[in-house]
Amino acid sequence: MTRIYFQAGPTTLPKEVMQQAKEEWDDFQGTGLNIMEHSHRGKDYEDIHEQAKNRMRSLLDIPDTHDVLFLQGGASLQFAMIPMNLIPDGKTAKYILTGSWSEKAYQEAQRIGSSEAVISGKDSAYRTLPVMDYVPSENDAYLHITSNNTIYGTQWPDLNAFSHPTLIADMSSDIMSRPFSVDKYGLIYAGAQKNLGPSGVTAVIIRKDLLQESNAVPSILSYSVHAKNKSLYNTPPVYSIYLLNLVLDWVERSGGVNEMEVRNQKKAKVIYDAIDQSHDFYNGYATPDSRSNMNVTFTLGSKELEQQFIKESEENGIYGLKGHRSVGGFRASIYNAVPQESCDSLATFMVQFQEKYGK
Incomplete structure (x- = not known):
C-alpha cells in the first residue's frame, strides 16, 4: 500500500x-x-x-x-x-x-x-x-x-x-x-x-x-x-x-509560484469541500474567511470518533493527520510538494468514513 x-x-x-x-x-x-x-x-x-x-x-x-x-x-x-x-x-x-x-x-x-x-x-x-x-x-x-x-x-x-x-x-x-x-x-x-x-x-x-x-x-x-x-x-x-x-x-x-498557488487552491478545495458538504459531521476549526491553503484543520463530534478516524485512516495508508494538542482534531498539511492525488485520497476517505459512521 x-x-x-x-x-x-x-x-x-x-x-x-x-x-x-x-x-x-x-x-x-x-x-x-x-x-x-x-x-x-x-x-x-x-x-x-x-x-x-x-x-x-x-x-x-x-x-x-x-x-x-x-x-x-x-x-x-x-x-x-x-x-x-x-x-x-x-x-x-x-x-x-x-x-x-x-x-x-x-x-x-x-x-x-x-x-x-x-x-x-x-x-x-x-x-x-x-x-x-x-x-x-x-x-x-x-x-x-x-x-x-x-x-x-x-x-x-x-x-x-x-x-x-x-x-x-x-x-x-x-x-x-x-x-x-x-x-x-x-x-x-x-x-x-x-x-x-x-x-x-x-x-x-x-x-x-x-x-x-x-x-x-x-x-x-x-x-x-x-x-x-x-x-x-x-x-x-x-x-x-x-x-x-x-x-x-x-x-x-513546475511553473513557478503562480502555478504553486493554483495547485494549492485546488488541493485545499477538495478537502474543504468534504468538510463543508458533510452537514456538520466534520467541523472546520478556522472560519471560512480565514482558512489556510497550507493547513486544513477540522474536528469530529467526539473523541471516540476522532480516535477511530485516525485508526482507520492509517489502515488506509494515510498518516500525519493528528491535530496539534492545543486544538485537537485533525490537521492536513498540504504544502507545495504534497500531490493532488494525496488530497483526493483523503477527501474520498473522509466521505467514506462519514457514510460509515454518520447518522
Whole structure:
C-alpha cells in the first residue's frame, strides 16, 4: 500500500528531488564525494549556494534592494535575531498575534527590547484572523506578522494588503506557495522544512537598509555580518541548502509560484469541500474567511470518533493527520510538494468514513 503523509513539518519533499539526491548521494557530479563532504569554500558548493540565492530571487521577484541570507537555528532563532538587530533605542516593536508562533515571536521580543502586541485574535481562540486596522506610528521599530498559522489553520488571504515602513513576516509555512510583492516587506524569514526543503536552513530576505552594524549584537547573530560574508560567516548547513536548491529548481520546472498557488487552491478545495458538504459531521476549526491553503484543520463530534478516524485512516495508508494538542482534531498539511492525488485520497476517505459512521 502506498503511504500518504500530511505532517505539519518536516514534511514531504518532491519525489523528483529525493530521486536526484539519491543518485548524487555518493558521487556529486562526478566528484566522487557527497556534497556534504565538499568544502563550503570550494567551487562545487559555492555554485550551489549562489544558484539557490538566484533561484529565490527569480521565483519571488526579489528586488536588488533586498539581500538573501541562508542561516541556521530555524524561525525560532529569528524570533530573537529580529529584535536584537532591529529595535533601536526609543523605538517599540509591534506584533500582530494570530497564533502560537506569533505569540512566541512576541514573547522573545519582550525579553530583548521594547515590544507591544497591537492586534490579537486570541479572543476567538485563533479561529479567525483579526481585523487589520493598525495605523503605523513614528515610534514603531517594525510591525511583525505571521502569514500562515500551522496549528490553527488560518492564513492571511492577501500578503500585499499590509502597509508599514518596516513590515516583517514569518512565512515559514507558506513561502513559495503564492506570489506577493517582496518590496512591501523589510524582512521575511522562513524555516525551510515546509515549502523550501529539509530542516536545518532558514531563508531570510532582508532590505539592505536594515543591515546596520551594532557592537551590541554578537557577530553570529548579526544580519550585517552574515550579509557581508554571503551567508558563509560560519560553516553553512551544506546539505540542507543543496536540497533547498533542488526544491527551488523543482518549483521552477513546475511553473513557478503562480502555478504553486493554483495547485494549492485546488488541493485545499477538495478537502474543504468534504468538510463543508458533510452537514456538520466534520467541523472546520478556522472560519471560512480565514482558512489556510497550507493547513486544513477540522474536528469530529467526539473523541471516540476522532480516535477511530485516525485508526482507520492509517489502515488506509494515510498518516500525519493528528491535530496539534492545543486544538485537537485533525490537521492536513498540504504544502507545495504534497500531490493532488494525496488530497483526493483523503477527501474520498473522509466521505467514506462519514457514510460509515454518520447518522
